[in-house]
Amino acid sequence: MKFFLDTPDLNKIKEAIEYGVIDGITTNPSLIAKEGLIGEDNIYKRYMDICNLVDGPVSAEVISTNYKGMIEEGEKLASLHKNIVVKIPVIKDGIKAIKYLSAKGIKTNCTLIFTPGQALLAAKAGASYVSPFVGRLDDISQDGTKLVGQIVNMFSYYNFSTQVIAASLRSTLHIAKCIELGVHIATIPLETILALLNHPLTQAGLKQFLDDYHKVNN
Secondary structure: OEEEEEOOOHHHHHHHHHHOOOOEEEOOHHHHHHOOOOOHHHHHHHHHHHHHHOOOOEEEEOOOOOHHHHHHHHHHHHOOOOOEEEEEEOOHHHHHHHHHHHHOOOOEEEEEEOOHHHHHHHHHHOOOEEEEEHHHHHHOOOOHHHHHHHHHHHHHHOOOOOEEEEEOOOOHHHHHHHHHHOOOEEEEOHHHHHHHHOOHHHHHHHHHHHHHHHHHOO
16 A cells, blocks of 8 residues: 655655655645645645655645636646646536546546545546545544445446545554555555554563663673
8 A cells, every 4th residue: 555645744755755655745725724835836836846855646736616727727737747646626627627637648636535426426537546535534423444445346346547545544543444445545644654653562572672682781
């Protein structure tokens, strides 16, 4: 399973690169806003900076909600760098925009997926990726990982090339479930990735090894 880092924070990205576990980047308007990036020029420059750091897909989301605006933004974003993936919401005009951009060879990531039907429409329109949101379904007492599993199975059954990006993952348990389901990609914060290292037996074992060594080497 590939790991995408869900952030436009250059310091976080640089740190993640040092571990060698990052295959791509996802962003969204909320994350961009949290970075304090104002104006198209500054935002697009950040996308370029990310692309220059990461040799992998970088999802950049449109903010238009109409067909014309989405394809104009999508073409402009795609022209920034070959690694840019245009991220588009799963709405009617979004599906039309995905069809248009995909026909032009521009990679797309259909976001805010909450049902298998939405994922199916995105895949049929030619989306390169779909992003079902796990944690947000859990928030309303629905099983987000169940949805991800349904989409993975559906794409496999119908031989879609569209890949599933499990988004809104909030715990190592979410990651473990996605591994079991054969999810192609998980997009997560760096803190959640590093939390995979944690296990009490690892810490206890390391302490014992070092304690035993120092008993005879002091």
